[in-house]
Amino acid sequence: MSDLRDLPSVDEVLGKLGHLTSIYPRALVADEVRRAIDSARAAVREGRSFPPIEAEVERAIGRLATLSFRHVINATGVVLHTNLGRAPIDGYENLEYDLATGRRGKRDVHIAGLIEHLLGAPGIAVNNNAAAVYLALHELAAGGEVIVSRGELIEIGDGFRIPEIMAQSGAVLREVGTTNRTRIEDYRAAMTERTALFLRVHPSNFHISGFTARPALGELAALGRETGVPVYEDLGSGCVARLPGIDEPLARDSIRAGVDLVSFSGDKLLGGPQAGILAGRADLVARLRRNPMYRALRLDKIILRHLEVTLRHLLFERWDAVPALRLIRRTPEQIRKRAERIAAEAPGAQVIEGRSVIGGGSTPDQTLPTWLIAIGGDVVAKEAALRWRDPPVIARIENDRLLIDLRTVFEEEEAALIEALRTC
Numbered sequence: 001m002s003d004l005r006d007l008p009s010v011d012e013v014l015g016k017l018g019h020l021t022s023i024y025p026r027a028l029v030a031d032e033v034r035r036a037i038d039s040a041r042a043a044v045r046e047g048r049s050f051p052p053i054e055a056e057v058e059r060a061i062g063r064l065a066t067l068s069f070r071h072v073i074n075a076t077g078v079v080l081h082t083n084l085g086r087a088p089i090d091g092y093e094n095l096e097y098d099l100a101t102g103r104r105g106k107r108d109v110h111i112a113g114l115i116e117h118l119l120g121a122p123g124i125a126v127n128n129n130a131a132a133v134y135l136a137l138h139e140l141a142a143g144g145e146v147i148v149s150r151g152e153l154i155e156i157g158d159g160f161r162i163p164e165i166m167a168q169s170g171a172v173l174r175e176v177g178t179t180n181r182t183r184i185e186d187y188r189a190a191m192t193e194r195t196a197l198f199l200r201v202h203p204s205n206f207h208i209s210g211f212t213a214r215p216a217l218g219e220l221a222a223l224g225r226e227t228g229v230p231v232y233e234d235l236g237s238g239c240v241a242r243l244p245g246i247d248e249p250l251a252r253d254s255i256r257a258g259v260d261l262v263s264f265s266g267d268k269l270l271g272g273p274q275a276g277i278l279a280g281r282a283d284l285v286a287r288l289r290r291n292p293m294y295r296a297l298r299l300d301k302i303i304l305r306h307l308e309v310t311l312r313h314l315l316f317e318r319w320d321a322v323p324a325l326r327l328i329r330r331t332p333e334q335i336r337k338r339a340e341r342i343a344a345e346a347p348g349a350q351v352i353e354g355r356s357v358i359g360g361g362s363t364p365d366q367t368l369p370t371w372l373i374a375i376g377g378d379v380v381a382k383e384a385a386l387r388w389r390d391p392p393v394i395a396r397i398e399n400d401r402l403l404i405d406l407r408t409v410f411e412e413e414e415a416a417l418i419e420a421l422r423t424c
């Protein structure tokens with residue numbers, strides 16, 4: 001094939017890939033078809049031949065679906081093998097070893113492709129989002145100024161405060177606007193030749209209502225492009241997939257809006273292990289990767305394995321395989337049925353309507369409808385009795401009632417919970 005017009009359309013190729021679209025998300029397969037057609041087009045332009053497009057897509061999906069971080073048998077005799085994860089815990093793994101070439105690899109590769117597919121931009125991961133914020137400020141703004149809206153100078157709790165982490169990174173904070181209102185002109189007016197970065201922070205754990213304003217993300221991105229100053233958004237929770245009842249910005253949407261770099265936690269709405277994900281413009285991500293602090297903040301092999309598994313579940317839309325997402329997706333009706341069954345075994349228990357809380361620094365006031373088991377009597381003594389059991393049962397007291405929300409109780413814990421409620 002030597003003519004661009006002979007290349008098939010995305011739909012034509014998708015039509016021949018029913019065996020893939022019937023088991024994998026169609027959008028994901030379509031993405032791979034687009035990539036394969038793009039590389040075929042580049043090959044035609046350069047007068048090269050290219051492999052059959054359907055086979056390319058099958059190979060790419062196969063690679064994405066296969067666990068990259070794997071158990072390997074270490075027959076080298078090197079006990080603390082750097083490429084195979086140093087001290088083994090559950091055996092050795094290809095942590096920094098490329099199985100295809102037999103050469104040294106990078107630990108990032110196990111998650112890099114998944115992040116790029118999920119967010120539409122390359123990315124890396126570090127120990128938590130606090131580390132991600134620190135690394136981004138340190139690499140992109142040390143010695144310069146970072147412009148932030150006054151309404152976004154948050155404290156998350158336990159020592160994470162934007163002004164303090166900024167000071168540690170070596171960047172100088174330039175606050176603009178007021179607590180409740182900041183306009184795009186405020187950012188522009190605060191610019192000097194030392195301006196290194198525009199920072200946008202998701203106000204995770206509080207909510208300002210009333211007479212408020214902040215520029216749309218697209219406006220800030222446009223100012224960044226016009227002035228050559230990168231825009232970095234700390235998303236906090238960083239939702240990767242749209243979830244029922246959850247109104248959180250999607251990381252992918254920020255990147256689409258033109259933000260140069262985003263970061264968010266791995267163990268909030270992503271539903272994975274403690275980690276901080278940074279993604280965005282390839283040149284900025286490459287700089288963060290080269291910063292000497294990256295090594296100090298990088299992921300451990302155990303976390304990396306869990307993160308890879310979680311990211312793959314998200315990419316393949318296996319929501320219920322991610323425990324936090326499965327709990328968020330439980331319907332009030334499912335919870336009510338369980339509550340009634342369990343309440344029938346606990347003397348004096350009633351089933352009432354209530355709200356579950358998302359928590360974890362996602363948007364405050366964000367709750368989900370649920371049904372609760374409510375217990376009366378000496379609730380202080382009962383609450384303590386539950387807490388002293390093994391395993392401890394953590395419940396809450398509200399309006400002189402002890403409340404149990406099954407949204408967060410796993411099915412395999414029900415027998416122990418029933419036993420605890422009977423004896424308290």
Ligand SMILES: *Cc1c(COP(=O)(O)O)cnc(C)c1O
Binds near residue numbers: 128160275
């Ligand atoms: C939660 C949060 C952080 C800190 O993230 P960790 O993963 O706990 O380090 C930073 N910024 C925002 C906006 C957050 O919501």
